[in-house]
Amino acid sequence: MSWHVVARADEIGPGQSKLVTARGREIGIFNVNGDYFALANKCPHEGASLCKGRIIGLAEADEPGQYRLSRQGELLRCPWHGWEFDIRTGQSWCDPENTRVRAYSTRVESGEELEQAAAEAKAEATKDGKTDGKAKGPYVAETFQVSVKDNYILVEV
Amino acid sequence: MVETRERAQQTGQSAGPAERTAGGGSIFGHPAIDCDLHPAVPSTQALMPYFDDYWREQFLSRGVDRLNFAMSSSPPNAPFSARPDWRPKAGVPGSDFEMLKTQALDGFGVTYAIANVIHAAQAMHSEDMAAVFCRAVNDWLAKEWLDRDARLRGSILVPTENAELAVEEIERRAGDRRFVQVLLPAMGEKPLGRRAHWPIYRAAEKYGLPIAVHAGSTYRHAPTSTGWPSYFLEDYVNQSGAFESQLLSLISEGVFAKFPDIRFVFSESGFCWVPAFMWRAGKTWRGVRAEVPWVKTAPANLIREHVRFTLQPIDAPPDSDILEQIVEQLGSDDMLMFSTDYPHWHFEGTDALPRALAGDLARKVLHDNAMATYTRLHD
Amino acid sequence: MTDVLDRVQDNSAQAAPRRAAPKAQRPGIVDCDIHPLAKSAAEFKPFMSAHWWEHMTTYGSGVRQAFASTLAYPRMAPEVSRADAWPPGGGPPGSDLDFMRAQHLDANGIAHGVLIPLRMNAGNQRNLEFGAALCRAINEWQIENWVVPEPRLHGSIQVSADDIDFSVAEIRRCAQDRRYVQILIPPRNSEPLGRKRYWPIFEAAVEAGLPIGMHVGGVSGFPAGAGTGAVSYYYEEHQSLVQAMQAVIVSMILEGAFEAFPSLRLTCIEGGFGWAPSLGWRMDKHWKVFRSEVPHLKRAPSEYLREHVYLTTQPVEEPEKPEDLARLMEWIGYDRLMFSSDYPHWDFDDPAYAFKHRMTDEQKQKLFAGNATRLFRLEAA
Numbered sequence: 001m002s003w004h005v006v007a008r009a010d011e012i013g014p015g016q017s018k019l020v021t022a023r024g025r026e027i028g029i030f031n032v033n034g035d036y037f038a039l040a041n042k043c044p045h046e047g048a049s050l051c052k053g054r055i056i057g058l059a060e061a062d063e064p065g066q067y068r069l070s071r072q073g074e075l076l077r078c079p080w081h082g083w084e085f086d087i088r089t090g091q092s093w094c095d096p097e098n099t100r101v102r103a104y105s106t107r108v109e110s111g112e113e114l115e116q117a118a119a120e121a122k123a124e125a126t127k128d129g130k131t132d133g134k135a136k137g138p139y140v141a142e143t144f145q146v147s148v149k150d151n152y153i154l155v156e157v
Numbered sequence: 158m159v160e161t162r163e164r165a166q167q168t169g170q171s172a173g174p175a176e177r178t179a180g181g182g183s184i185f186g187h188p189a190i191d192c193d194l195h196p197a198v199p200s201t202q203a204l205m206p207y208f209d210d211y212w213r214e215q216f217l218s219r220g221v222d223r224l225n226f227a228m229s230s231s232p233p234n235a236p237f238s239a240r241p242d243w244r245p246k247a248g249v250p251g252s253d254f255e256m257l258k259t260q261a262l263d264g265f266g267v268t269y270a271i272a273n274v275i276h277a278a279q280a281m282h283s284e285d286m287a288a289v290f291c292r293a294v295n296d297w298l299a300k301e302w303l304d305r306d307a308r309l310r311g312s313i314l315v316p317t318e319n320a321e322l323a324v325e326e327i328e329r330r331a332g333d334r335r336f337v338q339v340l341l342p343a344m345g346e347k348p349l350g351r352r353a354h355w356p357i358y359r360a361a362e363k364y365g366l367p368i369a370v371h372a373g374s375t376y377r378h379a380p381t382s383t384g385w386p387s388y389f390l391e392d393y394v395n396q397s398g399a400f401e402s403q404l405l406s407l408i409s410e411g412v413f414a415k416f417p418d419i420r421f422v423f424s425e426s427g428f429c430w431v432p433a434f435m436w437r438a439g440k441t442w443r444g445v446r447a448e449v450p451w452v453k454t455a456p457a458n459l460i461r462e463h464v465r466f467t468l469q470p471i472d473a474p475p476d477s478d479i480l481e482q483i484v485e486q487l488g489s490d491d492m493l494m495f496s497t498d499y500p501h502w503h504f505e506g507t508d509a510l511p512r513a514l515a516g517d518l519a520r521k522v523l524h525d526n527a528m529a530t531y532t533r534l535h536d
Numbered sequence: 537m538t539d540v541l542d543r544v545q546d547n548s549a550q551a552a553p554r555r556a557a558p559k560a561q562r563p564g565i566v567d568c569d570i571h572p573l574a575k576s577a578a579e580f581k582p583f584m585s586a587h588w589w590e591h592m593t594t595y596g597s598g599v600r601q602a603f604a605s606t607l608a609y610p611r612m613a614p615e616v617s618r619a620d621a622w623p624p625g626g627g628p629p630g631s632d633l634d635f636m637r638a639q640h641l642d643a644n645g646i647a648h649g650v651l652i653p654l655r656m657n658a659g660n661q662r663n664l665e666f667g668a669a670l671c672r673a674i675n676e677w678q679i680e681n682w683v684v685p686e687p688r689l690h691g692s693i694q695v696s697a698d699d700i701d702f703s704v705a706e707i708r709r710c711a712q713d714r715r716y717v718q719i720l721i722p723p724r725n726s727e728p729l730g731r732k733r734y735w736p737i738f739e740a741a742v743e744a745g746l747p748i749g750m751h752v753g754g755v756s757g758f759p760a761g762a763g764t765g766a767v768s769y770y771y772e773e774h775q776s777l778v779q780a781m782q783a784v785i786v787s788m789i790l791e792g793a794f795e796a797f798p799s800l801r802l803t804c805i806e807g808g809f810g811w812a813p814s815l816g817w818r819m820d821k822h823w824k825v826f827r828s829e830v831p832h833l834k835r836a837p838s839e840y841l842r843e844h845v846y847l848t849t850q851p852v853e854e855p856e857k858p859e860d861l862a863r864l865m866e867w868i869g870y871d872r873l874m875f876s877s878d879y880p881h882w883d884f885d886d887p888a889y890a891f892k893h894r895m896t897d898e899q900k901q902k903l904f905a906g907n908a909t910r911l912f913r914l915e916a917a
Contacts, residue, residue: 046889052620059447064411079619080884082444082612094443237825347765380763381783383756384727390826391790394819398762398779409771429817433810440854445612445771472818486860502825
């Protein structure tokens with residue numbers, strides 16, 4: 001497992017998501033009320049692209065005929081068969097024990113921290129051929145420079 | 158006061174007082190309870206003593222006392238309606254007390270038998286007439302049948318389309334503990350889960366009475382959503398579609414959420430269609446859950462907890478392996494309850510219990526599941 | 537586990553659909569249920585007379601329900617479709633051939649797709665003449681707009697069963713054109729489909745050598761609840777499609793339609809298949825006692841079911857144990873099951889992921905291609 005920089009934090013606002021790739025896997029990054037979560041972009045049911053699904057709240061009822069919606073923005077509805085998943089954990093709502101989508105750990109780091117880590121890693125590598133495992137993803141390497149002013153989302157894959 | 162299931166479940170495994178005095182066993186070597194048999198009203202004249210003055214006068218002057226209220230779903234002379242050796246030489250099948258006693262009660266050696274009287278009272282368009290007929294049938298059942306054999310128990314016939322009058326009839330019978338369930342037809346005017354029916358369920362739950370949903374139609378609608386079939390055979394086969402529809406109505410309308418202690422007994426419904434139904438209903442539920450958010454667990458779980466099925470007719474091929482597999486797919490040993498469906502023709506001789514149901518499962522099907530479902534059998 | 541088509545990940549994949557790279561050299565899949573959609577009714581104009589075009593844009597559709605232009609039970613997704621099937625170039629799901637090619641035909645290895653046009657309820661119009669005009673237009677639209685530019689696709693001859701004369705004429709008109717592979721009849725009509733009034737249509741079908749396909753749905757005016765009344769929820773209405781399919785099969789069998797037309801074949805599309813074995817057993821069980829009512833039946837009902845009825849696989853059944861899916865398919869017989877995707881609808885089945893049990897190569901070949909190729913004579917075309 002290693003950490004990959006996959007997006008700039010300000011690219012994904014609350015209630016938004018972005019499809020990224022890390023180590024050849026498609027992963028959806030979701031912003032739920034300011035926190036970032038990462039789920040495999042593949043529904044455990046029939047493989048649908050979960051990122052194309054609607055971000056929803058939780059519909060509940062204590063009694064028939066009484067409806068309420070809570071936890072807005074915390075669930076994801078598969079774009080195909082409509083299965084509901086808790087974005088935070090990847091668990092399906094209908095069968096939380098046995099049916100879940102793969103969830104990945106995330107963290108946010110500033111550009112400054114990343115630059116510092118990169119410098120340390122370079123020094124380490126020069127020293128004995130190893131790194132500390134904080135590889136930067138192809139996204140960063142290919143598209144833009146890390147800026148010390150911005151924050152970045154990392155996913156452990 | 159809500160009668161709970163706990164007491165029933167505790168004592169479900171042991172023989173009650175009646176069984177000990179009756180000698181302990183059926184022809185199957187274990188106590189048996191017949192959860193569906195059909196005493197029949199011989200004629201409307203037999204009901205006349207049970208109407209009040211107004212109705213008696215109405216029925217006499219209008220000739221209603223000469224009318225036959227057999228249900229179109231089971232015409233009395235059709236082969237299905239009575240096995241040849243169970244058909245009386247004259248009169249309506251099931252109307253002869255001695256025959257039923259000898260053939261169904263003694264013949265199988267049952268401890269109890271639950272009488273479901275099939276009568277077109279439930280199809281009558283006038284709600285008041287329906288209600289008085291139901292009351293008369295229940296009075297007749299108590300006097301002419303339940304009083305004459307201690308093994309017999311009854312289902313309360315109620316006017317399906319008027320919940321208030323139905324509840325009145327339940328209240329009226331509740332004190333007679335020989336009435337052990339409420340009887341509704343499988344095909345009425347509104348799907349059984351609809352809120353209009355809920356007062357019936359509230360009353361039934363209050364008195365610890367299961368609801369029997371019995372095969373038969375009031376023909377308020379064409380029997381299928383594709384129109385009117387030609388044949389009685391077709392109507393009979395298509396009833397499984399109606400039972401599926403009712404099952405999903407009860408689930409999706411939230412009857413099990415609203416009445417957590419209620420039990421339904423699907424009677425003469427068959428059950429081999431149930432696993433495929435469970436799977437499809439569960440599959441769809443995962444995608445439509447938000448439409449019915451009071452359905453909080455997979456339909457299969459709700460069915461296993463709240464719904465029971467009487468044994469006959471068994472819609473499975475004679476190949477015993479298939480029946481065993483179906484029973485396993487049901488996913489619960491608690492769901493099937495022995496019945497003969499006397500005098501309807503579903504099996505030969507006393508061959509009412511298939512080989513596939515053996516050992517512990519047979520004991521549950523023959524006796525324990527019924528004892529757990531019908532709290533009043535413990536009296 | 538089934539073979540899974542490897543998917544090549546495309547890093548810029550957010551807008552473009554995935555490309556499939558088949559791992560094994562599997563013969564192409566025959567998809568028995570694809571729903572093309574017009575971007576707007578104007579697409580039918582070239583295929584309608586001025587009179588009927590005027591009628592359509594003024595009076596419009598008239599079927600046996602309350603809602604003028606929507607379904608009685610709202611679905612769970614817009615246009616009943618997968619959320620990811622909206623073409624980037626505009627129009628509703630299923631309306632853009634290029635997008636259908638990329639997202640489904642190419643991506644999923646579909647060698648042949650059978651078109652099932654659904655909108656407009658052409659087969660259930662109360663105004664039979666309008667219904668006939670609509671059916672004709674839809675039949676021609678399928679060929680011109682879909683099959684001509686995309687030969688992997690095949691048309692279905694839409695007819696309206698309650699208009700016997702038109703249906704027979706339309707079958708005869710279209711049957712010579714081998715770009716049509718079946719006749720399409722709604723499962724719900726004025727009477728159960730096996731009733732004798734519909735038999736001239738079966739005669740025409742058999743004469744043309746074409747199977748009859750029934751896709752779930754149809755607006756008959758009878759409530760969805762299988763004789764129990766009007767259901768409340770879409771959840772129930774969705775399940776009621778299965779009961780309607782069963783009722784039609786029972787009617788076709790017990791009325792003796794298959795006895796009268798031994799070469800007639802019926803395809804049940806999108807009804808699932810889990811119900812079929814128990815329905816066969818149930819018919820057989822009760823036929824034994826009711827036999828004298830239906831003396832025209834020379835065989836047990838389940839035998840007619842076994843011989844004459846094909847079932848498409850979507851929506852695939854999902855038993856609690858995968859071995860029960862295998863069991864279901866064995867009970868039905870792999871020679872009567874045909875893969876369908878229902879693209880672009882929400883309950884779409886992806887051929888790579890839909891079947892969660894182990895199948896032999898022979899079983900897969902039949903299910904994914906062989907049965908449909910034979911039934912629809914795709915190789916002869």
